[in-house]
Amino acid sequence: MTKTILGLSGSLRRASFNAGLLRAAADVAPEGTRIQIGSIREVPLYDADLEAASGLPAAVRTLQAQLAEADGLLLVTPEYNNGVPGVFKNAIDWMSRGEGLAMFVGKPVAVIGASPGGFGTILAQSHWLPVLRTLKAALWTEGRLMVSRAGSVFDDQGNLTDDRTREALRDFLGGFAASLRGA
Numbered sequence: 001m002t003k004t005i006l007g008l009s010g011s012l013r014r015a016s017f018n019a020g021l022l023r024a025a026a027d028v029a030p031e032g033t034r035i036q037i038g039s040i041r042e043v044p045l046y047d048a049d050l051e052a053a054s055g056l057p058a059a060v061r062t063l064q065a066q067l068a069e070a071d072g073l074l075l076v077t078p079e080y081n082n083g084v085p086g087v088f089k090n091a092i093d094w095m096s097r098g099e100g101l102a103m104f105v106g107k108p109v110a111v112i113g114a115s116p117g118g119f120g121t122i123l124a125q126s127h128w129l130p131v132l133r134t135l136k137a138a139l140w141t142e143g144r145l146m147v148s149r150a151g152s153v154f155d156d157q158g159n160l161t162d163d164r165t166r167e168a169l170r171d172f173l174g175g176f177a178a179s180l181r182g183a
Contacts, residue, residue: 001032002032002033002034003032003033003034003071003072003177003180004033004034004035004036004069004070004071004072005029005033005034005035005036005070005071005072005073005074005176005177005180006035006036006038006063006066006067006069006070006072006073006074007022007025007026007035007036007037007038007073007074007076008022008037008038008039008040008063008073008074008075008076008088008091009021009022009037009040009076010040010075010076010077010078010084010085010087010088010091010113011078011085011087011088012040012041012087013158014158015156015157015158016078016158017078017114017115017116017147017150017151017154017158018076018077018078018113018114019076019158020114020154020157020158020159020160021076021112021113021114021147021160021169022035022037022074022076023037023159023160024159024160024166024169025074025076025112025169025173028166028169028170028173029173029177030170030173030174030177030178032177033173033177033180035074035173036066036070038062038063038066039059040059040063040087040088040090040091041059042057042058042059043057043059043060043063043087043090043091043094044057044059044094045090046090046093046094051097056094056097056098056100057094060091060094060095060097060100063091063094063095064095064098064099064100064103067095067100067103067104067107068103070107071108071180072107072108072109072110072140072176072177072179072180073107073108073109073110073137074109074110074111074112074176075088075109075110075111075112075128076112076113076114077111077112077113077121077124077125077128078113078114078115078121078124079113079115079117079120079121079122079123079124080124082123082124083123083124083127084124084127084128084131085124089131092131092135096135101135104132104135104136104137105135105136105137106136106137106138107137107138108137108138108140108176108179108180109132109137109138109139109140110139110140110143110172110176111125111128111132111139112125112145112146112147112169112172113125113145113146113147114146114147114148114150114153114154115146115147115148115150116149116150116151117148117149118148118149119146119148120146120147120148121146121147122146125144125146140175140176140179142175142176142179143171143172143175143176144172145168145169145172147165153165
């Protein structure tokens with residue numbers, strides 16, 4: 001039986017390192033595991049007045065449906081100013097509205113990321129912890145992947161070109177996918 005992981009990149013940049021890391025993850029997913037790449041691009045800024053007037057935006061309903069069908073969630077996070085990108089947090093905030101909140105409860109979640117700096121995305125990954133705790137998600141902590149100096153391992157189109165990083169990604173996903181076997 002194939003397990004599905006919903007993968008979300010927290011960057012909107014066309015040649016994003018994190019979108020490239022997510023694409024690479026889909027390419028190296030272990031046998032029996034499929035990574036469905038979702039998109040936060042069309043998610044508007046959260047506005048309770050908009051929600052009250054119109055309900056959840058279509059992009060949010062799509063993400064919620066993808067999350068409901070997924071066995072796990074992979075957050076591929078950039079790090080902006082030592083924290084979680086606002087656009088990414090905004091998407092998760094929208095996804096947790098209405099029936100979406102229950103979809104996070106107990107959902108296995110793994111967090112990875114790439115950054116041009118020397119520390120990878122260590123602070124952004126840590127900043128996800130209180131959010132994931134509040135959502136009662138099941139954070140997978142058996143592995144960690146932070147790609148530092150991303151400019152040296154991705155090409156100009158944001159494609160992962162480094163075999164060592166690809167192998168580390170493969171190992172990380174193998175561990176996360178194995179944890180989903182009982183899901």
